[in-house]
Amino acid sequence: MKFRRKGIFLLLIFSILLGFASPDSSPPNVVSEWLSVKPRHSNLLKDALTDGTSNGEPSELWSPLPDQGWRPCGENMRPVKPTNSSGYLQVFLDGGLNQQRMGICDAVAVAKILNATLVIPLLEVNPVWKDSSSFEEIFDVDHFIDVLKDDINIVKELPFEYAWSTREFYATAIRETRIKTAPVHASDHWYTENVLPILQSYGIAAISPFSHRLAFDNMPEDIQRLRCKVNFQALTFVPHIRALGDALVNRLRYPYSRSEPEHGLLHQFTYKKPEPKKFVVLHLRFDKDMAAHSACDFGGGKAEKLALARYRQMMWQGRVLNSQFTDEELRSQGRCPMTPEEVGLLLAALGFDNSTRLYLASHKVYGGKARLETLRRLFPLMEDKKSLASPEERAQIKGKASLLAAVDYYVSMHSDIFISASPGNMHNALVGHRTFESLKTIRPNMGLLGQLFLDKNMSWVDFRQAVVEGHHYRHGQLRIRKPKQSIYTYPAPDCMCRA
Structure with a gap:
């Protein structure tokens, strides 16, 4: 009986150790x-x-892609920044990093459609990853604003008179300034008919949920180009992310450089x-x-x-x-x-x-x-x-x-x-971005x-x-985008032009 109890005790300890070793909290x-x-x-x-x-390895594995005759479109259209804003636009974005990235691009486009001032988007806590990172912790806000300064007005936070417009405010009751009914892949006309009147009445509109709430088809060319500009130019990661990324890339490219011994001036x-x-x-x-x-x-x-x-x-x-x-x-x-x-x-x-x-x-x-x-x-x-x-x-x-x-x-x-x-959001985002960069x-x-x-x-x-x-x-x-497909996965012909 003594040995049996000891065996059960050891088995229990082993199970606990295995439980702590697992990467989730199961x-x-x-x-x-x-x-x-x-x-x-x-x-x-x-x-x-x-x-x-x-x-x-076959040599063709590493050969670069042949020239396919497509390039990122140049700035053929001068952006026209609105003079009088129709109000402040807030969006609340759920999902992981890449779903939020696409939502940010759409938010800029909707702000342009509505002639609104965009508040830096609020990122919801992801229910799977439990991540509370804000826009400012992930993306370079100043760069974002600077790249888009000639396209739309952007503010980092609401002025004092609208400070009440928060997650908590919208979570407690139905509010007239919150739009919950934006359909998936809504047209630009839907926004001018349903959101613009709220902006004009209250000076602010908050759209939540927002992900995938703007159509890819039948959009004005300047709106499509603006979405591309946000995705491929305006959204860059904060400096410490880029610095760590550069360090990892360098160590992959030069795996032995960190261990190279120094031998004085001759070396x-x-x-x-x-x-x-x-x-x-x-x-x-x-x-x-x-x-x-x-x-x-x-x-x-x-x-x-x-x-x-x-x-x-x-x-x-x-x-x-x-x-x-x-x-x-x-x-x-x-x-x-x-x-x-x-x-x-x-x-x-x-x-x-x-x-x-x-x-x-x-x-x-x-x-x-x-x-x-x-x-x-x-x-x-x-x-x-x-x-x-x-x-x-x-x-x-x-x-x-x-x-x-x-x-x-x-x-x-x-x-x-x-x-x-x-397949997934990370796959789709990178396929599109790498296509854009050939x-x-x-x-x-x-x-x-x-x-x-x-x-x-x-x-x-x-x-x-x-x-x-x-x-x-x-x-x-390169594959040409078909109807209903995402411009973020298939950037041609909306973001790319024939050379």
Whole structure:
């Protein structure tokens, strides 16, 4: 009995330690969903590991995009700043960093449509990431105002007579100055008919919620160009984010420079700076929220399925459309985000090998180190913010999801190649921004990959051939925006002109 009690005590201590080791605050009984993580594609992985050490990378992988005949549009139209403002416009933006970024662009456009003075947008606390970062903590406010000074009036805060217009004021009752009914993808006419009268009557209007509340189609050309100007010129990160981003990029380009020994004056004349290395940024959004909402099977066994089902019930009362379908149905339709293992196999099949420098842009990985183990075996030179930056450098962004995402966004924009493991706001924002700058971006063919990963008997040779052929025209070639598509993902022809 004594030994039995001791064994139970040790098991309890072990469970508690495992619980503390997990990156989220889940109770210890959820740890079992992590312990069952194991490779799902062992046959492909075995050959990929061998292939990645014996063959060099194809040279065309790193070649820049050919000139496609499109450039960012010049300033052919002189902006006309309104002389008499119709009132103050407030917007309350929810979502993560990149959803808020698009909302900021739309807010400037709406202020222009209404001839209003824009108050620096208020960012809501994200319910998933629990981040309370303000606009001023993420973006360079003075730069934002300066770039747009000839387009609209912008103020950092409301004057004293309107200081009552706050989140708290609108949370307590229905207010005549708050617009809650702005439809998704509203037209410019909707704003002039429904919001302008409120501005003229009260001198202020607050729109909440606001995300995705401005249409992409049938907009005046000057409004579209203004949205582009905000996204690609006015929105820059605060100096300490840019400084940390530059440091990370430099360490990826020159991985050995930090450890180079100094040998006095002679060294200064004889030391030659090494050639810069190329690197890939992998945006790996594989958090528990995404995994649960996708309703796919990620290979974690019964414990993981139960844990994700409980999470779906807790977050969305089980109302997740995908949960009606089987994993095979979801994968065959390309609706399952790739696991770190699967995106590693994709990169290996495209020709990247174990000498590839990989930067992992990710806030939190569901499954922790166990989930990343296979990806790291394929790409041992994988880095992230924690491995590249010191604790002191990370202190200003620690615990701030939006600032962490901002650093990843900055590094992604300075990489040779960007690839995202799953569609989403970060993916869409960077695809559009890199298209605008003519930078190489690999877009995974999710439908094809879903079907390939379902075939457990496929050989590595056949898998690699299918991947290469299926991604031949998915390396960042410019695509013209279609109706209803976002100008922030497809900047041509609204933000770009033929050369």
